[in-house]
Amino acid sequence: MNKVIAASAIGRKFGNTRALENVSFDISESEIFGFIGPDGAGKTTLFRIITTLLLPDEGKMTIMGLDCRTGYRQLRKNIGYMPGRFSLYPDLSVEENLNFYATVFGTTVKENYDLIYDIYSHIEPFKKRLAGKLSGGMKQKLALSCALIHKPGLLVLDEPTTGVDAVSRSEFWVMLKKLRQHNITIVVSTPYMDEAMKCDRVALIQRGRLLSINQPEKIREEFGRKLFSVTAPEKFKLINALRSFPGIRTAYPFGDSVHVTFKEDEFDDSIYKHLDRMGVINARITETKAGIEDSFLELMQKE
Amino acid sequence: MRTILYLIRKEFLQIFRDKFIGKAIFGVPIVQMLILVPAVTFEIRNVNLCVIDMDMSAESAKLINRLEGSTFFRIKFTTFSENEANQLLHRNKCDMVLQIPLGFAKNLGAGKPGRIMASVNAINAVSAQLSWAYLNGVIRDHNMNIAAENPGLFSGSAFSQTDVSNRYWYNEKLNYKYFMLPGILGILVTAIAFLLAGLNLVREKEIGTIEQINVTPIKKYQFITAKMVPFFLIGLVDLALGLLLGKLFFRIPFEGSIALLFMCSAIFMISVLGLALFISTFSSTQQQFMFVAFFFMIVFILMSGIFTPVESMPGWAQKFNLINPLTYLMRINRMVMLKGSAFGDISREICSMIVIAIAFTFIAVRRYRKTA
Numbered sequence A: 001m002n003k004v005i006a007a008s009a010i011g012r013k014f015g016n017t018r019a020l021e022n023v024s025f026d027i028s029e030s031e032i033f034g035f036i037g038p039d040g041a042g043k044t045t046l047f048r049i050i051t052t053l054l055l056p057d058e059g060k061m062t063i064m065g066l067d068c069r070t071g072y073r074q075l076r077k078n079i080g081y082m083p084g085r086f087s088l089y090p091d092l093s094v095e096e097n098l099n100f101y102a103t104v105f106g107t108t109v110k111e112n113y114d115l116i117y118d119i120y121s122h123i124e125p126f127k128k129r130l131a132g133k134l135s136g137g138m139k140q141k142l143a144l145s146c147a148l149i150h151k152p153g154l155l156v157l158d159e160p161t162t163g164v165d166a167v168s169r170s171e172f173w174v175m176l177k178k179l180r181q182h183n184i185t186i187v188v189s190t191p192y193m194d195e196a197m198k199c200d201r202v203a204l205i206q207r208g209r210l211l212s213i214n215q216p217e218k219i220r221e222e223f224g225r226k227l228f229s230v231t232a233p234e235k236f237k238l239i240n241a242l243r244s245f246p247g248i249r250t251a252y253p254f255g256d257s258v259h260v261t262f263k264e265d266e267f268d269d270s271i272y273k274h275l276d277r278m279g280v281i282n283a284r285i286t287e288t289k290a291g292i293e294d295s296f297l298e299l300m301q302k303e
Numbered sequence B: 001m002r003t004i005l006y007l008i009r010k011e012f013l014q015i016f017r018d019k020f021i022g023k024a025i026f027g028v029p030i031v032q033m034l035i036l037v038p039a040v041t042f043e044i045r046n047v048n049l050c051v052i053d054m055d056m057s058a059e060s061a062k063l064i065n066r067l068e069g070s071t072f073f074r075i076k077f078t079t080f081s082e083n084e085a086n087q088l089l090h091r092n093k094c095d096m097v098l099q100i101p102l103g104f105a106k107n108l109g110a111g112k113p114g115r116i117m118a119s120v121n122a123i124n125a126v127s128a129q130l131s132w133a134y135l136n137g138v139i140r141d142h143n144m145n146i147a148a149e150n151p152g153l154f155s156g157s158a159f160s161q162t163d164v165s166n167r168y169w170y171n172e173k174l175n176y177k178y179f180m181l182p183g184i185l186g187i188l189v190t191a192i193a194f195l196l197a198g199l200n201l202v203r204e205k206e207i208g209t210i211e212q213i214n215v216t217p218i219k220k221y222q223f224i225t226a227k228m229v230p231f232f233l234i235g236l237v238d239l240a241l242g243l244l245l246g247k248l249f250f251r252i253p254f255e256g257s258i259a260l261l262f263m264c265s266a267i268f269m270i271s272v273l274g275l276a277l278f279i280s281t282f283s284s285t286q287q288q289f290m291f292v293a294f295f296f297m298i299v300f301i302l303m304s305g306i307f308t309p310v311e312s313m314p315g316w317a318q319k320f321n322l323i324n325p326l327t328y329l330m331r332i333n334r335m336v337m338l339k340g341s342a343f344g345d346i347s348r349e350i351c352s353m354i355v356i357a358i359a360f361t362f363i364a365v366r367r368y369r370k371t372a
C-alpha cells in the first residue's frame, strides 16, 4: 500500500516547550487515521506541520511523496485542512464561502459537487445565510465542504467535533466513512475516546510523544490486564477508599464508575471488607472490557 | 491575475457588507471636512487689546487707529497705568497689552527705531502666537505706510518683521481653513489606508481564516495585493470627496493640478500601506494593531507640520520628519492647492516619498515573508 504520510523522528519546540518529540508514523492511502490525546498533547502542532503551515525542527516527513520542507507549493494544492477553530468568513454567506474556496483552488463548486453532495446538501437550503449565523453543526459541515471542494488527496481535520452536539458528531463520522470511497486519506484528531473506535487506526499522543499506534481494537487488547468496574452512590468517597486498599494497582474514574486493576491481576474479594470499613456502602464490582481510554491511562502510567 | 481580481471583489463585498466600515468610509471624509476643518481652525478674531499710549502723539494715534481698523483687534481698554493693564491681562479681560512709550513719535521723526512693547496672554500658546503674528502683520503694514509717506526716512525697519510667517503670503486673508483643509485631506487618506487596511489584515489572523488561506495555492503577494488595493482605491475616492466638499463648503482655492495631487496621495498611501503591513505582522488582534498604529499616527500627524511649521521644530524633529511621509504630503498638498506648485517645484518631496514608499514596503514584505 502507498504511504500518504511517512514521518520519522519529527520534533518541534516552541521556546522551551517541546511540543513534539521523536514522532514517527506512517499513514496509508484511504485510511482514517486518528490522533487521540488531551489538550496540549501536540495534535495541532503536528497537523500544522502536515499542512505545511509550520516546519519541524527535527526529523523528516514526506506527504504524498513530497518533502514537507520543500514541496509545500505542490502540497497546498492537494491538501484540505479544517483548523480546530472555525475559520471561514463569518460575513460571507454559505454559498460565497464555498465559491471562494473553489475559486482559489482553481475549480468550481459544480465540478466537485458529487464529492460534497452528502455533506453540503444538509446546509444548501441555508446557502444565503451568513456563515457566522450558522449553528455549530452546520458550521462544521460548511467547513468540511470547503476543505473538500478541490478534491484533495489528503484531508486534515483538527478536532472537527469539538463543541458540536452529539447528533451532529455521529452524522459527521458517517460522512467521513463515506469519503473513503473517493480515495481520500483522512487524518483527524479528537479528545473524545469514543470517536477513536471509528478510526481505522489511531495514535495515542501525550506531551508531544506517541504512546502507541494501532487499530483501535488492538489498542484495547494491548491493555493486557483484568479490569473491573466499581460503582457506588458516593463516587468521591469510593475512589479514595479504593486507592487506600493495598492490593489496588490503579483506580481511575470512568463515567459513573471507577475502573480498577489489581496488583496481582486477580480479583481480591477482601476489597469488599475494606470498602465496608471505609464506610462505602452498596459497592458493586463487575469485570469489564478495557476501552481505549483505559489503554491510554495504562500507557501514560508506564511512561 | 484572475485570482487577485476575485480576491479584491471578495474584499469589497466584505467591506461594504460591514455595517460600520461600509458607512464610515464615506462618513469619515464628510465629518472630517465639515466638522474638523472649521473646528481645528484657530482663526482668531477680536483679540481684545489694552493700549497704554504714553506718547499721545499723532504717530501713536495712527498706529492705534490702524490696529482698530484691522478685523483682528478690538481696543477694549485704554489706560496709562501699567499696573492696571497687567491686572486686566491677569483677569482675562484682555488678551494683549500694547504699550507705546513716550518718545515714540520723536524717535520716528529722528529716523530712529520706534519701540513699542506688547505683552500677550500665552496660556494658549497657539492663539498667543497667532495674535503676535497678526500684530506684526499690522505693524508691518504701518511701517510700509510710513516708509511710503516719508521716502528715505528709514534705512531699516523699526519693528521685527521676521515673525510674519511665509504661509500668509499664499493665504492673504489669513484664512485658516485654507491652511488646514489640505492638511486634513492628508490625515484622511492616512486614516483610510493606514488604519483600515491594517485592521483588515489583522482581522484575518484574529478570526483564524489566515490558517486556512495559507493552505491554499494563493500566493502571499496575491493575498496582500488584494488586501491593499481596495483601501487604496477607497482612499482616492475619499480624497476626491474631500476636495469636492472643500470646494463646495469652504470655497477652497485650487491653484495647482488635481492629477498631481492625486498622484502624490497615491504614493503616500503606498508608504502607509507598507507600514500597516509591517505593524500587522507584529499584531495578532485588531486591538494590538490599533494601539501601535494609533501611536504612529499621532506622531506622524503632530510632527507633520499640520499645526506648527516644521521649520520651527527642533533639529531632531526635523530629522525625524525626513522619514515622515505625512510631512511631505502636507507640504505638497498645501503647495499644490494654495500656491499652485507644479511637478518641478515639489519634485524633491515626491522623490522623498517614493523612496519612503519603497523602503517601507520592502521592509514590510521581508518581515511578512518571515513571519507568515
Ligand SMILES: Nc1ncnc2c1ncn2[C@@H]1O[C@H](COP(=O)(O)OP(=O)(O)O)[C@@H](O)[C@H]1O
Residues within 6 Å of the ligand: A014, A015, A017, A018, A019, A037, A038, A039, A040, A041, A042, A043, A044, A045, A046
Ligand atoms: N505558537 C506556539 N507558541 C508557543 N507554544 C505553542 C505554540 N503552539 C503550541 N504551543 C505549545 O505546544 C504544546 C502543544 O500544543 P498543541 O499542538 O496546540 O496541542 P493540542 O492541539 O494537542 O491541544 C502546548 O504546550 C502549547 O502550549
Ligand SMILES: [Mg+2]
Residues within 6 Å of the ligand: A040, A043, A044, A045, A084, A158, A159
Ligand atoms: Mg489543538
